[in-house]
Amino acid sequence: MRRLIETNDGALHRERGAVAVVTALLLTVLLAVGALAVDGGMLYAKRAQLQSGADAAAIAVAQKCAKSLTDPQCSATSTLATSLAQSNMQANQAGIASLTVNTTAQTVTATTQPLQPGMQPGSVSLFLAQTLGFRSATLGATAAAAWGSPSTGIAPFPLAFSVCQVTGQIDGAVQLLEDHGSGANPSCNYVPSGQVVPGGFGWLVQNPNQCGATINIAQSEGGSNPGNSAPSNCNAVLAQWVSTLQSGQRAIVLLPVFTAVTGTGSSAIYTLAGFAAYSVIGWNFGATSTTNPNNSYNNQSPNGSSALSCTGNCRGIIGQFVTYVALDNSYQVGPSTPFGATIVRMTQ
Structure with missing residues (x-):
């Protein structure tokens, strides 16, 4: 009877070791799912804000160009574009990565990027994903507008x-x-x-x-x-x-x-x-x-x-x-x- 009990104890120890491995794997999966939900949702929201800023900047500058090519806002240094990129982002943490005004083709292309304190321009810090070794993600959005006669x-x-x-x-x-x-x-x-x-x-x-x-x-x-x-x-x-x-x-x-x-x-x-x-x-x-x-x-x-x-x-x-x-x-x-x-x- 004692031998039977010793044999069962050995099996139980082996099962406990297997449960620990499975638990570790499941924890990794849970962290990945949590990171996808939390960080993914945050990135989606920031991307939408960046896109709104890019859309607003491209349209506003194109409207200025449509009215007058000599308007200072009809240029790659338009302060209006920067202002719109900022106002469409939470805490104004956004800016213009690039702004191209082509008066010959009558087009404006605006690209926005996040400007988060402590991070490189274009990058945002992550939360749960850091436990998996991912500290940041790169974001940006581009919009283009054109003007001309209908x-x-x-x-x-x-x-x-x-x-x-x-x-x-x-x-x-x-x-x-x-x-x-x-x-x-x-x-x-x-x-x-x-x-x-x-x-x-x-x-x-x-x-x-x-x-x-x-x-x-x-x-x-x-x-x-x-x-x-x-x-x-x-x-x-x-x-x-x-x-x-x-x-x-x-x-x-x-x-x-x-x-x-x-x-x-x-x-x-x-x-x-x-x-x-x-x-x-x-x-x-x-x-x-x-x-x-x-x-x-x-x-x-x-x-x-x-x-x-x-x-x-x-x-x-x-x-x-x-x-x-x-x-x-x-x-x-x-x-x-x-x-x-x-x-x-x-x-x-």
Whole structure:
């Protein structure tokens, strides 16, 4: 019996040794899992903050460049970029690792890095992972933005105007863009009857069930023939213009600009050159009705000038071409045009 007991004791000691090995292995696994949860979560949060800072820096500098290439913030030493990188990181522990401004390609690339006290730039200290021999990790984030004239996108209002109505008018006087009427200028691609094209009225083919028309200035666009009035499904756009103007804000719309037009009516073909930004203050697209209650609004400019009124057979928009810079990812960015409209968008 004693021998049996001694044999069992030896087995028990061997089992205890095996449990110790398994416990050590499990502890290592638990530490690794804990490090993944704690340090991984911390790194994920800091990476997101760095990315927000890079995005903000790239967009802000691109907007400055879009407005003026001589702006001191449109440079690789932009203090605005540094400020945005810091403000998007907890305790302001971030900075710009690199900032590239290419005014020829019209792009900005910003890379951010953590700046943790006691650590090398770009590194952050770890917690549980240190028990496994990993003291720090390297982090960074990159974002890119571009600016230029809109080349492809949806014109929210399907009306095009001649380049001769835009040239030299950016930030100029308030004017009437007459799409049809006895006062229309024949030298501006208008036929003698005062129409842009016979039966065309300058309207573009709309997207299905939308007021807007998808425009690609690299391609010619077809015309439509809705008559004098604005298309009925554009009432919501006109109502929004009314609401915006009545609230004291500017109603700015991007209008396609054409350099030539051929054909008649719905067979008209417009050769496009770009988009122009027009600050609308009034319009007349015919008599109001139940389906088009906003067809007419403020048919004279605010100063009461009768020269800018649009009555009778006149169809058009009253307003001003303006310099316009907007953050808008719905448009593709193309080469700069002299029409005042510039788009800034994220590219990375």
